Amino acid sequence: xxxxxxxxxxxxxxxxxxxxxxxxxxxxxxxxxxxxxxxxxxxxxxxxxxxxxxxxxxxxxxxxxxxxxxxxxxxxxxxxxxxxxxxxxxxxxxxxxxxxxxxxxxxxxxxxxxxxxxxxxxxxxxxxxxxxxxxxxxxxxxxxxxxxxxxxxxxxxxxxxxxxxxxxxxxxxxxxxxxxxxxxxxxxxxxxxxxxxxxxxxxxxxxxxxxxxxxxxxxxxxxxxxxxxxxxxxxxxxxxxxxxxxxxxxxxxxxxxxxxxxxxxxxxxxxxxxxxxxxxxxxxxxxxxxxxxxxxxxxxxxxxxxxxxxxxxxxxxxxxxxxxxxxxxxxxxxxxxxxxxxxxxxxxxxxxxxxxxxxxxxxxxxxxxxxxxxxxxxxxxxxxxxxxxxxxxxxxxxxxxxxxxxxxxxxxxxxxxxxxxxxxxxxxxxxxxxxxxxxxxxxxxxxxxxxxxxxxxxxxxxxx
Numbered sequence: 001x002x003x004x005x006x007x008x009x010x011x012x013x014x015x016x017x018x019x020x021x022x023x024x025x026x027x028x029x030x031x032x033x034x035x036x037x038x039x040x041x042x043x044x045x046x047x048x049x050x051x052x053x054x055x056x057x058x059x060x061x062x063x064x065x066x067x068x069x070x071x072x073x074x075x076x077x078x079x080x081x082x083x084x085x086x087x088x089x090x091x092x093x094x095x096x097x098x099x100x101x102x103x104x105x106x107x108x109x110x111x112x113x114x115x116x117x118x119x120x121x122x123x124x125x126x127x128x129x130x131x132x133x134x135x136x137x138x139x140x141x142x143x144x145x146x147x148x149x150x151x152x153x154x155x156x157x158x159x160x161x162x163x164x165x166x167x168x169x170x171x172x173x174x175x176x177x178x179x180x181x182x183x184x185x186x187x188x189x190x191x192x193x194x195x196x197x198x199x200x201x202x203x204x205x206x207x208x209x210x211x212x213x214x215x216x217x218x219x220x221x222x223x224x225x226x227x228x229x230x231x232x233x234x235x236x237x238x239x240x241x242x243x244x245x246x247x248x249x250x251x252x253x254x255x256x257x258x259x260x261x262x263x264x265x266x267x268x269x270x271x272x273x274x275x276x277x278x279x280x281x282x283x284x285x286x287x288x289x290x291x292x293x294x295x296x297x298x299x300x301x302x303x304x305x306x307x308x309x310x311x312x313x314x315x316x317x318x319x320x321x322x323x324x325x326x327x328x329x330x331x332x333x334x335x336x337x338x339x340x341x342x343x344x345x346x347x348x349x350x351x352x353x354x355x356x357x358x359x360x361x362x363x364x365x366x367x368x369x370x371x372x373x374x375x376x377x378x379x380x381x382x383x384x385x386x387x388x389x390x391x392x393x394x395x396x397x398x399x400x401x402x403x404x405x406x407x408x409x410x411x412x413x414x415x416x417x418x419x420x421x422x423x424x425x426x427x428x429x430x431x432x433x434x435x436x437x438x439x440x441x442x443x444x445x446x447x448x449x450x451x452x453x454x455x456x457x458x459x460x461x462x463x464x
Contacts, residue, residue: 365382
């Protein structure tokens with residue numbers, strides 16, 4: 001291999017290790033070549049390719065490898081090992097971002113070195129997954145594409161991105177997360193900061209993640225497929241327009257952010273994008289001083305009180321805290337909008353909540369089903385049930401039921417006092433104790449070891 005080919009190979013390897021654009025100066029530093037040499041190599045690689053542009057360029061951003069795996073020079077080493085789930089997720093991501101453009105089967109599958117049988121199996125699984133979002137996988141000759149409404153495609157992409165791992169906005173701000181395009185991520189983060197500053201609020205997790213994903217996906221879809229490919233599949237009704245007019249500040253902010261995106265992409269976006277963004281904002285909890293003054297609609301108050309009353313009945317606790325009602329109502333209000341518009345907020349703590357608060361989760365799940373029937377709501381998914389569970393778990397932990405216990409011992413009140421002290425240390429704030437000396441204890445309870453605390457708990461309550 002000559003020196004020019006070695007440089008080409010080094011250039012391709014460098015780009016293959018970056019998901020984002022790389023500037024000519026950065027490539028020059030890594031490859032120890034002049035920027036002119038870098039430009040010359042990129043031009044030669046693109047001219048020699050039979051499959052179109054290998055390395056794309058964008059003014060002000062640099063260069064990016066378009067077909068990383070298929071154009072990376074071959075070596076004797078085996079491709080990086082990935083699981084079947086990761087492989088299918090990558091394929092789905094490529095198809096969804098490009099929708100409804102057709103992609104060649106060879107182009108998509110070549111990096112993974114799998115057989116035709118495995119491809120067929122993958123396509124069946126991918127098709128089943130996409131059907132949950134009302135998206136259809138279409139295979140024609142040797143091409144694949146997906147068909148569906150734009151809102152469904154973006155929802156599927158959002159779930160796919162977030163299922164791959166927690167999106168950490170802090171890491172993005174420090175430019176350490178390589179999953180996202182640095183320039184696009186910086187732009188989206190600026191829009192979120194503008195929203196927070198404008199409303200003097202903090203957009204809490206996970207609503208900030210949801211909003212970040214929505215704007216980032218819009219930008220990425222535009223780059224991959226272009227506006228002509230978008231199939232919105234919805235018409236904004238008069239009722240929806242009235243709802244937007246009822247929240248003028250959110251409507252104005254949505255329009256402002258969309259204008260910023262248009263300037264960033266140098267394009268004109270349809271009014272649908274203002275509507276979509278408005279739905280994400282109104283479905284988020286905007287945490288700030290204005291929350292304290294908020295007056296909740298009757299439906300929100302009724303559903304909130306329904307959850308509190310039902311949990312109180314199941315747990316045997318008094319849950320009359322105004323703080324609980326207010327906090328839960330602030331969650332229920334955007335929840336109702338999310339249910340109406342099919343917006344899902346991913347709960348990354350769901351499995352942990354199910355494990356640590358198993359009974360509370362089951363109770364809330366049962367109450368959620370009853371609430372959906374009584375108030376004619378769409379089914380409340382597990383992610384939302386997990387969030388609601390946390391409100392009650394916190395209150396129940398802070399205000400546990402007190403169990404009155406009686407400790408009696410034949411050897412004297414000294415032993416009772418000792419047991420009382422041990423139990424207070426173990427169950428601080430959970431029990432009220434009364435200690436008595438009772439000479440007939442063995443006759444009434446039966447002779448048992450006097451230090452068996454669990455026995456005391458069981459038997460003492462029978463005659464307190």
